Every structure is written in C-alpha cells, then in structure tokens.
Amino acid sequence: MTELENFGGAHFASDPEGPGAGRDVFTIRDLTKEFAVSARTLRFYEEKGLLDPARRGEQRLYSRRDRARLAYVLAGKTVGFSLEEVREMLDLYDLGDGQVTQLKVALAKFSERIERLERQKTDIDRVVAELTRASDVMKAKLAVRGQAGD
Amino acid sequence: MTELENFGGAHFASDPEGPGAGRDVFTIRDLTKEFAVSARTLRFYEEKGLLDPARRGEQRLYSRRDRARLAYVLAGKTVGFSLEEVREMLDLYDLGDGQVTQLKVALAKFSERIERLERQKTDIDRVVAELTRASDVMKAKLAVRGQAGD
DNA sequence: TTTGATCTTTACGTTTACGTAAACTAGATG
DNA sequence: CATCTAGTTTACGTAAACGTAAAGATCAAA
Numbered sequence: 253m254t255e256l257e258n259f260g261g262a263h264f265a266s267d268p269e270g271p272g273a274g275r276d277v278f279t280i281r282d283l284t285k286e287f288a289v290s291a292r293t294l295r296f297y298e299e300k301g302l303l304d305p306a307r308r309g310e311q312r313l314y315s316r317r318d319r320a321r322l323a324y325v326l327a328g329k330t331v332g333f334s335l336e337e338v339r340e341m342l343d344l345y346d347l348g349d350g351q352v353t354q355l356k357v358a359l360a361k362f363s364e365r366i367e368r369l370e371r372q373k374t375d376i377d378r379v380v381a382e383l384t385r386a387s388d389v390m391k392a393k394l395a396v397r398g399q400a401g402d
Numbered sequence: 403m404t405e406l407e408n409f410g411g412a413h414f415a416s417d418p419e420g421p422g423a424g425r426d427v428f429t430i431r432d433l434t435k436e437f438a439v440s441a442r443t444l445r446f447y448e449e450k451g452l453l454d455p456a457r458r459g460e461q462r463l464y465s466r467r468d469r470a471r472l473a474y475v476l477a478g479k480t481v482g483f484s485l486e487e488v489r490e491m492l493d494l495y496d497l498g499d500g501q502v503t504q505l506k507v508a509l510a511k512f513s514e515r516i517e518r519l520e521r522q523k524t525d526i527d528r529v530v531a532e533l534t535r536a537s538d539v540m541k542a543k544l545a546v547r548g549q550a551g552d
Numbered sequence: 553t554t555t556g557a558t559c560t561t562t563a564c565g566t567t568t569a570c571g572t573a574a575a576c577t578a579g580a581t582g
Numbered sequence: 583c584a585t586c587t588a589g590t591t592t593a594c595g596t597a598a599a600c601g602t603a604a605a606g607a608t609c610a611a612a
Contacts, residue, residue, distance in 0.1 A: 280589075291589085296570060310577070310590055327532075330525045332482060335569070345536060352547055355540050362537045369526045369533075372481070376519045376526075379481050382474075383519075386495060387512045390505050397502055430559075441559085446600060460560055460607070484598075 278314040280305075287322060297325060302339050331369060341365070428464040436469075437476060447475060452489050481519060491515070 275282075280291050297303045298312075302325050305312040314322075321342060328338040344358040425432075430441050447453045448462075452475050455462040464472075471492060478488040494508040 290571080292572085293570065295590090300569095311588085312590090324532075327525065327529055329569095331522070331529050341533075349543065352544060355544050359537055359540050359544070362533050362540070366530055366533050366537070369530050373523055373526055375477065375480050376523055379477055380516055380519050382477075383491075383512050383516050387509055387516075390509050390512070393499065394502060394505050394509070440601080442600065442602085445560090450599095462559085479599095486598090 276316060278319055280312050280314070283314055283319065283322060286319075287326060289322075289326070294322070297322070297335070300335055300339060302335065302342065332372065333365075337365075426466060428469055430462050430464070433464055433469065433472060437472060439472075439476070444472070447472070447485070450485055450489060452485060452492065482522065483515075487515075 278286075280294055283289070283294060284291050294303065294312075298305065303314070303318050303321060305314045305318050307313065324342065325335070325338050328341070329335070333341075341361070344361060347354055347358060350358075428436075430444055433439070433444060434441050444453065444462075448455065453464070453468050453471055455464045455468050457463065474492065475485070475488050478491070479485070483491075491511070494511060497504055497508060500508075
C-alpha cells in the first residue's frame with residue numbers, strides 16, 4: 253500500500269471533513285456530492301489516469317485512495333496546476349520506494365513546484381496591494397461626497 | 403487623465419523596472435520584448451478591449467497607459483484572473499469618477515477579488531505543506547539508503 | 553528597384569477541461 | 583410488466599487564450 257491515503261482538508265468539498273470519513277467505498281454520486289463535481293468530471297479524470305476506481309459490473313466503486321487522490325487533484329487545480337501536472341505528481345508520489353535516482357528526481361520536481369507556489373504567493377501579494385490601493389482611492393472619493401465610507 | 407499610469411513591478415517582464423521607464427510611446431515589438439509576449443497576444447488583447455493603442459497609419463503605437471494596462475493584465479493572469487475579469491477590473495478602474503453607486507459597486511467587486519486572492523493564498527499554503535511533507539518522506543528514504551540528503 | 557524586415561488583417565487550428573446529448577444497461581419499485 | 587432511477591459508453595460541442603499560416607502593405611537598405 254502506497255502513500256496518500258488521506259488528503260482531507262480544504263474548503264474544496266461542501267462539507268470539509270465530514271461525510272466520507274467513516275466509509276471505505278464510494279459511489280460516483282457520493283463523490284460528486286461531497287466534492288461538488290460532475291460525474292462527467294470524475295469519468296474524465298479516470299480517462300486521464302488520475303483515478304482508477306474498481307468496478308462492480310459496470311458501476312464504478314471508488315476507494316478511500318481514489319477519494320484522497322480526487323481531493324489532491326482538486327487542491328492542485330485550485331492552485332493552478334494542470335491535470336497533467338497533478339497526474340505527474342501523483343505518479344511521483346506513488347513511485348514511493350523507487351530507485352534512489354528516481355527519488356532524487358521526484359524531490360527536485362517537488363521543490364520546483366513549491367518554489368513556483370511561493371512565487372505565486374508574492375504575485376498575489378502584489379496584486380492584493382494594488383487592489384487595496386485602488387479601493388482606498390475609491391473610498392476616499394466616496395468620503396469626499398459626504399457618504400460615510402463602509 | 404485617469405488612474406493607472408503605472409503598474410511597474412513583478413517579475414513578469416524580463417527586466418522588471420528597466421527598459422520603457424523613460425519613453426512615452428512603444429511599438430508592438432518593444433512590448434513583446436519587454437513583457438515576453440507575442441504580437442498576436444497584444445493584438446488579441448486589443449480585440450478583447452484590454453488595450454487600445456493609437457495608430458500611425460497601420461501601425462500600432464502603445465502609450466504608457468497601454469503599457470501599464472498590459473502589465474496589469476499579465477499580473478492578473480498570473481494570479482488566476484481571466485482576461486474578462488481583468489477587463490472588468492480595468493473598466494471599474496477607469497470609471498474613476500463615476501456615480502456614487504458605481505463607486506460602491508466597484509468597491510464591492512474589488513473586495514471580492516481581494517478575498518478570493520486571500521483564499522488562494524491559504525490554498526497554496528495547504529498544498530505547499532503537503533508537498534513539503536511528501537518531500538520530507540522522500541528525503542528520509544534517501545537518508546536511510548546511506549546517501550546524505552541534498 | 554528588388555529584397556527583406558516588420559507590420560497588418562483574416563481566418564482556421566489547437567489545447568485544456570470539461571458540458572451535453574444520444575442511446576444503452578441494470579436494478580428497484582409501482 | 584412497465585417505468586423510474588442511476589449508471590454506462592460514445593461522441594460531438596464549447597469557452598478561453600492564444601498559435602499559425604496566408605496574403606497583402608510599408609519602409610529602409612542594397
């Protein structure tokens with residue numbers, strides 16, 4: 253059994269920590285509701301190699317691992333990773349006990365991603381600063397016109 | 403003359419503060435080089451109402467304002483705004499001295515954007531934490547195998 | 553004047569991440 | 583048995599953000 257049996261958090265799901273906490277297997281509907289995605293999306297992710305649910309006849313049965321991977325995918329998306337990038341990271345994740353060289357490669361990749369995210373944060377700070385400045389200007393204009401600003 | 407005559411910063415351009423600092427008018431090539439975007443992109447942005455360069459005959463001549471708006475567009479993009487969203491913000495920006503109600507609407511919009519960016523930052527923090535955790539696991543595995551980590 | 557570099561418009565092509573509709577299957581329920 | 587209700591596959595459609603190719607205009611240098 254590999255890593256990544258859980259990746260609970262975030263506000264990505266309607267109910268952050270709740271519904272699937274006890275269960276061991278999930279239907280497609282379970283996951284669409286918990287994570288507010290369409291069934292189409294889940295099948296699409298499977299097609300792209302991000303999920304790999306078992307089957308009971310025709311129907312998909314998602315494991316806790318699938319669920320965790322889905323959470324990971326959605327988290328990755330919200331921070332701007334493409335599905336392809338997420339898949340790559342999940343693969344590196346699962347390689348787990350590979351060769352030393354593979355581990356080093358994986359480690360380098362992860363470092364890159366982390367640095368990229370840190371840069372994103374500073375980009376966000378800059379834009380927030382600009383938006384805040386603009387807001388202040390607007391507030392000032394509103395104040396001049398007599399209305400008490402917010 | 404409206405707001406937004408400058409939006410210098412960021413690592414969006416090859417040379418952060420430098421090349422166009424003195425000039426007053428820019429060719430399409432100037433901007434492609436300074437901001438590392440294609441000419442097609444600049445024409446596309448114009449088509450979408452994000453830029454509005456003057457013409458000398460057929461050729462486009464970009465003002466400092468165009469250049470500032472371009473910087474704004476690229477900054478917006480890197481933090482995840484769509485071009486449409488950026489255009490909307492630029493419009494709100496330029497409305498500048500509009501009605502009180504318009505100002506209030508603009509202010510609300512800007513607040514939304516800011517909150518969204520703050521949420522993005524916490525999302526990034528979560529993912530960075532996860533990636534860091536994964537990296538630590540890998541480092542530990544590497545250490546076990548005798549190689550000194552990193 | 554011919555070449556060539558840079559610009560232009562027009563328009564079809566491409567990738568990502570799904571949406572949406574059609575047609576089929578299987579199990580539950582009146 | 584007929585009808586839902588959920589699920590399935592297959593496949594075409596779509597929006598965003600450009601890329602790329604075609605064909606023509608302009609201006610300077612050889």
